[in-house]
Amino acid sequence: MAGSTLEIKDLHVEIEGKQILKGVNLTINGGEFHAVMGPNGTGKSTLASAIMGHPKYEITGGSIHLDGKDVLEMEVDERAQAGLFLAMQYPSEISGVTNSDFLRSSINSRREEGDEINLMKFIKEMDGNMDELEMDKNMAQRYLNEGFSGGEKKRNEILQLMMLKPEIAILDEIDSGLDIDALKVVSKGINKMRDEAFGCLIITHYQRLLDYITPDKVHVMMQGRVVKSGGPELAKRLEEEGYDWIKQELGIEDETVGQEA
């Protein structure tokens, strides 16, 4: 198997004392696209934030390993340098730092000192990717996410993904707030990343994103756990029938976190 492997075992996560994840197991190999689906409030975004190391989330049990290395022992920047990437649902706005300077610092942080990316090469690559994502060129010189519309922020996250070329990417609700044209553009960018080494975890509660990005595996989260896994046919069935049949099958009344069966 080419590429990296991200292995999540029995992950327990709290936010402000409230238990959100209650034992998540998930393995993503290079070359695979996984989708994590589920209604709102079931812990999907918490999973994404916990993997990347968001300061508000506390890991209370379980483990995350990337190619055998303990991710939970790493600082946030070390996780990125090891090859993880999270396209965020709500990216921060940072005034005074241009998009382009930020991207260049990010790329260089994964390279050795003295081996910084060539400026012309960087500009060419960024221009190409911005064309691909149908982004206005002046966005390179605008301050990072400042005053960007919802759709512009999402495109900007995917631009970073394309520029940074991580081993494993997590896309947290990258489809929310996008109209159908924007969704197609963003999907095109993500699909371009697909190769035998790149692994991707797509978090969404709409099936429609999966019309454009076909996952190899689909997982359903409820009550802070993965309750069902399957192939692309699982996503199709969810689109047609919703989540109720799973709840019935498993005897779940309320799928949100904090409600026990």
Next chain:
Amino acid sequence: MTVETQQLPFDKQYVSQFSEKRNEPKWMTDLRVNALEQADALPMPKPDKTKIDKWNFSRFKHEAQGQTISSLEELPQKIQSFLDIEKKDQNLVIQRNHTVAYSSLSQDLKDKGVVFTDIFTALSEHSELVQKYYMTDGVMVDENRLTALHAALMNGGVFVYVPKNVVIEEPIQSIFWQEDDEAALYNHILVVAEEGSSVTYVENYISDNEAEETVANIVTEVIAKGNAKVSFGAVDNFAKGTTTYVNRRGVAERDAQIQWALGQMNDGNTVSENVTYLMGDGAHANAKTVTVGRGEQKQNFTAKIVHYGKDTDGYILQHGVMKESASSIFNGIGKIENGASKSNAEQESRVLMLSDKARGDANPILLIEEDDVTAGHAASVGRVDPVQLYYLMSRGIPQHEAERLVIHGFLAPVVNQLPIEAVKNQLRDVIERKVY
């Protein structure tokens, strides 16, 4: 001459001799002597929430000569770094201690009637013009003891005069280099932009006195006549030993614009006032200042815009970074006078704290005496946002570098507005030095 008490030993005789030695016009000698006579009776300035009674305003040397230079290459590297020395036709004055070391103005601007010269040359060559604006519309001699002492002891500065409808594309630049560690700078900057003219002026203050104490007492007056446009940039970087009182005052007439971009990077105790009077209808002022406080430094910054004319627009932005045990007060004041209808006063004060011991207060004040106006303010004091750091770090940027990016970004509004690339880079370097 060095003095040891808060009571200054400069008497009438000293001041008039100082003036006569420079062949100043009689009005100036009189102004100095009158100011000195008033000084003792006037109160010290009272900056809100900062006690300055123990600060040194009296121990300093009043006169210090500096060497002149015949070419910019003779300057040490640290001064050269403020300049684009390759450039031909420099519009540049370098003041070294109290000597004009270098002075140059392009022939083109001379032909158009532009004056850019040190204040003493201006007093002898353009006496009437200077007299008309010198402490008459901007800062008054009798505002407080320090403004009176400034008037009495003025020992440096420049005069900029832009005739009607002359538009100067290239920025003009002054460098005030206090090479003598004990030399005080009573510097006076007078910028007069006649109707319809436009000018960009940038200045740098530099000193190295870590242990030696001295004083900087600076008055800047910018007069923008109808429809004139003045863009004023500064990087103040006095060392730890200098106590600074700096007054930068603008007067904008009808449809005039004054833009301030002030990098206030002193390492010593500082009181800074930046006030703009929007006198004429349609006048506009934009006052942006950034600062970094460190060590035991105490600073007090007031940015104030007073609206007299109708349909005037004032925007204040103050951003400060406080580290170690530094303490700073930021007063933002928007004042709309009765009759200044349709005016708009906006302000934003933000302080970023990098240590538990640092102190920062942002005091937004709106004083409005007219109904038909708009006004707004935003103020915050806080730490670097951990979620912002998380976002930057999630792309592989180490924490230290992420903090650096956030801080530089926070101070960017002034850095980006400085019109000379070398000065911009200098300010970035100073920020880098002060923050890390």
